Amino acid sequence: MSISSRIELAAGQITPSGDTIRIELIRPADNPPAVLITWPAASSVTNADPRALANIATAVVRIMAEAQARLTKIRRQQR
Numbered sequence: 001m002s003i004s005s006r007i008e009l010a011a012g013q014i015t016p017s018g019d020t021i022r023i024e025l026i027r028p029a030d031n032p033p034a035v036l037i038t039w040p041a042a043s044s045v046t047n048a049d050p051r052a053l054a055n056i057a058t059a060v061v062r063i064m065a066e067a068q069a070r071l072t073k074i075r076r077q078q079r
Contacts, residue, residue, distance in 0.1 A: 010022075044056070
């Protein structure tokens with residue numbers, strides 16, 4: 001896929017050990033735009049406490065919401 005532009009929609013840490021996700025809008029030269037979600041390259045480990053898992057889920061949802069809001073703003077500006 002030939003990518004003519006990338007826009008970071010959101011990124012952030014999801015675990016205390018520094019695992020992050022990144023969400024980008026990619027605009028290939030010859031295909032429709034798409035969203036690329038880059039997850040940690042290796043497995044993430046967290047405490048067995050249910051609150052630790054809930055914190056990861058909260059972080060992922062927050063980052064996804066940021067990406068959705070940014071994508072909505074970009075699409076509105078293009079109209």
